[in-house]
Amino acid sequence: MPLQVRQLALGNGMLSVNAYLILGDAGFVLVDTGMRRHRALLDSKLAEAGCVPGSLNLVLITHGDADHIGNARHVRDTYRAPVAMHASDVEMAAEGNMFAGRKAPNPVVKALLGLAAGVREEDRFSPDVLLDESSDLTDYGLPGARILLLQGHSAGSIALVLEDGSLLCGDVMENRSSPKLGSIMDDVPLAQRSVQRLLTLDIGTVYPGHGRPFQISEYPRDTAEGSQV
Numbered sequence: 001m002p003l004q005v006r007q008l009a010l011g012n013g014m015l016s017v018n019a020y021l022i023l024g025d026a027g028f029v030l031v032d033t034g035m036r037r038h039r040a041l042l043d044s045k046l047a048e049a050g051c052v053p054g055s056l057n058l059v060l061i062t063h064g065d066a067d068h069i070g071n072a073r074h075v076r077d078t079y080r081a082p083v084a085m086h087a088s089d090v091e092m093a094a095e096g097n098m099f100a101g102r103k104a105p106n107p108v109v110k111a112l113l114g115l116a117a118g119v120r121e122e123d124r125f126s127p128d129v130l131l132d133e134s135s136d137l138t139d140y141g142l143p144g145a146r147i148l149l150l151q152g153h154s155a156g157s158i159a160l161v162l163e164d165g166s167l168l169c170g171d172v173m174e175n176r177s178s179p180k181l182g183s184i185m186d187d188v189p190l191a192q193r194s195v196q197r198l199l200t201l202d203i204g205t206v207y208p209g210h211g212r213p214f215q216i217s218e219y220p221r222d223t224a225e226g227s228q229v
Helices: 036-048 072-079 087-095 107-117 188-198
Strands: 004-010 017-024 027-031 056-060 083-086 129-131 146-149 158-161 167-170 205-208
Touching: 004 036, 004 205, 017 036, 017 205, 036 072, 056 072, 072 083, 083 087
Parallel strands: 027 056, 056 083, 083 129, 167 205
Antiparallel strands: 004 017, 017 027, 146 158, 158 167
16 A cells, blocks of 8 residues: 555644554554654554554654654563664764754853753663665665655755655755745755755655645745744
8 A cells, every 4th residue: 555644743842743654565664753842642643653663664754853853762662663863963862952052042042942952861771773865765664765865954854755755855955834945044045955855856745843834835935934043
C-alpha cells in the first residue's frame, strides 16, 4: 500500500510540536518525538495507530532541538528502533543543548527558550544511524525516499521527501497561522536558500514541525522572514 503519514500533534500553544508517523507495508517510521512532557501522549498516539514494540523500523530526527529529540531515547529503548539524524546535530543530542554548534544566540531569545531548551541527562543519546543526502532508507520501509540537508535552523537540519512528493521538513518551514519560514533561525539567509531549493522540487504536501500540514503551492514565493536564534 502507499505510505501514509499521520500527524501526531503534541502539546499546546507555543510549546506545541508535531511528530509524524509513517505507515507502510514494512511497518512504521517515526519522524521526531516531541518533548519529555509529551511522552505519555506520544505513547498513547503510537498505540492508537497500532505501533507497538517490534513494529517501528526507525526514529528519524529532523534536527537536535529538545522539542524534537526529547523522547528519542525513550522510543529507541521501548520500541527497539534505531535513531537516525545528521552528524552536524549530534552534539545537541549528546549534550542536551540546543545552542551547541550554532552561532552566538540572540540573548533575549536564549533567555526565553532556556527553560524549554534542555534535555535531561537520562534522555540524551548518540544516534545509531547518521543520515546525509546519500542515505538509502529502503531497508527501513521508505523506498524512494530522500534526505535533504536544509541548513539555517541548525547545521544538521534535514527533511524527508517521500516518493510521492510529501515533505517532512522539521522547522525550516512552519504553519502556525500561515505557511512561512520557521520563526527562529540560526542563519536566516541560509534558511531562505534552503526553502528556495525546496520550491524548485516536485513537492506536494508539506508536514512542518509546527502547525498544520499544507500544500507547497500555498507557500508565499516572495516572502521568507525569520528571527535569529
